[in-house]
Amino acid sequence: MAATIAQPSSVTSLALAAKSAARRLAAVDSATKHAALLAIADALEARLPEILAANAHDLEAGRAAGLSTALMDRLALDEARVRGIADGARAIAALPDPVGEVVDGGRLANGLDFRKVRVPLGVIAVVYEARPNVTIDAAALCLKSGNAVLLRGSSSAAHSNEVLARIAGEAAIGAGLPDGALALVAGGGREELTELAQLEGIVDLIIPRGGEGLKKAISAVARVPVIYAAAGNCHVYVDATADLEMATRIILNAKVQRPGVCNAAETLLVHSSVALAFLPTALAALRERGVELRGDGRVRSVDPSVTEAVESDWAEEFLALILAVRVVDSVEEAIDHVNQYGSGHSEAIVTNDRSSARAFQLGIDSACIYVNASTRFTDGGEFGMGAEIGNSTQKLHARGPIGVRELCSTRYLVDGDGQIRG
Incomplete structure (x- = not known):
C-alpha cells in the first residue's frame, strides 16, 4: 500500500x-x-x-x-x-x-x-x-x-x-x-x-x-x-599554537566542501599572534575556491580586499560560499564570541596547546566541539548512527x-x- x-x-x-x-x-x-x-x-x-x-x-x-x-x-x-x-x-x-x-x-x-x-x-x-x-x-x-x-x-x-x-x-x-x-x-x-x-x-x-x-x-x-x-552558525578558531597548514586544510574543508549544510563553518576566528602568518595564505586559498570574505578591521589591515563585516554577519548562517573572519587576542575572547553569536551547533579549535583545547571544550556551549578537526563531521552517518x-x-x-x-x-x-x- x-x-x-x-x-x-x-x-x-x-x-x-x-x-x-x-x-x-x-x-x-x-x-x-x-x-x-x-x-x-x-x-x-x-x-x-x-x-x-x-x-x-x-x-x-x-x-x-x-x-x-x-x-x-x-x-x-x-x-x-x-x-x-x-x-x-x-x-x-x-x-x-x-x-x-x-x-x-x-x-x-x-x-x-x-x-x-x-x-x-x-x-x-x-x-x-x-x-x-x-x-x-x-x-x-x-x-x-x-x-x-x-x-x-x-x-x-x-x-x-x-x-x-x-x-x-x-x-x-x-x-x-x-x-x-x-x-x-x-x-x-x-x-x-x-x-x-x-x-x-x-x-x-x-x-x-x-x-x-x-x-x-x-x-x-x-x-x-x-x-x-535548527541553524548551524559554526566556527573554526585558529589558536596561537596552531599548525597553520592543518588550520588551512580544516577551514577549507569546513567552509568549501559543502557550504549549504548546517555543519559548514560560517565564521573563522584567528589569534592575533598568528594572523600575519596565517591569514594571507588562508584567505587566498578560500578566495580561489570562490569564497566571499567579510572581515573586521584587523583582518582588513592584513588583506584590504576583504569586505568590511557588519554586526549581523557574525550571527548569520550563510549556507553559501561566504565567510566572516575576525582576529581575537585570546582563546577566552574566541569562546566569548562563539557563545555570543553561535547557534549551539558545532565549533572547532585548531591548537597544539592542551590547556587552550580544554578551555575551548569546557567554555563553549554547543552540541559538538572539535579539536584539530573539521566541523563537517557533525553528522549521524559520520558518528556511526547510519543517518540522522x-x-x-x-x-x-x-x-x-x-x-x-x-x-x-x-x-x-x-x-x-x-x-x-x-
Whole structure:
C-alpha cells in the first residue's frame, strides 16, 4: 500500500492512523524491522529512474523560482546520492535495535528488581526543508526505533518526497510493518503545519529540520513537544599554537566542501599572534575556491580586499560560499564570541596547546566541539548512527545528531514477589 498524501483536512486522520500503527509497531520484532529497512533500500535502487524523474521536476521548478545554488544542491538527487540514501537505510538496519535496551537496573533494598529500558516515543512528525534524502533518513530512523512517522517536506521537493515516501511505504508494509506507520503529509500550507503541531495526545514529538524561519513558525504554534534541528552558525578558531597548514586544510574543508549544510563553518576566528602568518595564505586559498570574505578591521589591515563585516554577519548562517573572519587576542575572547553569536551547533579549535583545547571544550556551549578537526563531521552517518533526522541544538533529551537512541524514551520495569510499601 502506498504512503498517503494528505490534504490539510486529513492531517488529524493520518495522525490517528499513525497512533494506532505506533502501538503495534512498538511490539514488532527486530527481524521484521530489519527486513523492512532492507526492503526500502532495495526498492529505492530498483526504482531509481522513477525517483530521478520526480526530482527533475523539482529541480526545474527550483530553477524557475530562482533558488540559490546551495538550495539547489540540497534539493538535487542523482544515482550516487540515491544509492547513498539506500546505503544509509541499510546502515540503520544494521544498528542494534534500541527498543528494549537496558540502560540501568538492579535490585533495591526492598527486594524489588528494576530495569530501565528504552521504548519508542510513539508518533514522530518530522518537518523539513529542501533535502529529499531526509524523507528516507527520517523514515528509517523512526521505524528502526519503533516509532510511526509523519513526514512533512517542503513544496520545493514535493515530487521527490512523494515518490520516495510512496516507495518506502509500499516496501515497509510489504515487509510486515503496520499500515499507517509511515505517512507523507502534503498538499497544504501553514494551516496544515499548525494542525500537525497542535495534535496533543496524538503526535508525541515534532522535529523541525530547517532554518530559523521554520523554527519560529513551529515555536509560535506548537502544543506538542519539539526538538529543534535548527541553524548551524559554526566556527573554526585558529589558536596561537596552531599548525597553520592543518588550520588551512580544516577551514577549507569546513567552509568549501559543502557550504549549504548546517555543519559548514560560517565564521573563522584567528589569534592575533598568528594572523600575519596565517591569514594571507588562508584567505587566498578560500578566495580561489570562490569564497566571499567579510572581515573586521584587523583582518582588513592584513588583506584590504576583504569586505568590511557588519554586526549581523557574525550571527548569520550563510549556507553559501561566504565567510566572516575576525582576529581575537585570546582563546577566552574566541569562546566569548562563539557563545555570543553561535547557534549551539558545532565549533572547532585548531591548537597544539592542551590547556587552550580544554578551555575551548569546557567554555563553549554547543552540541559538538572539535579539536584539530573539521566541523563537517557533525553528522549521524559520520558518528556511526547510519543517518540522522537532524542535529539538535537544544540541551534536553537529545543534543547533537538525532539517531535511533535519541528517538526513544525510557520506562521502568519492576518485578517483585509481594512487596508492599509501609
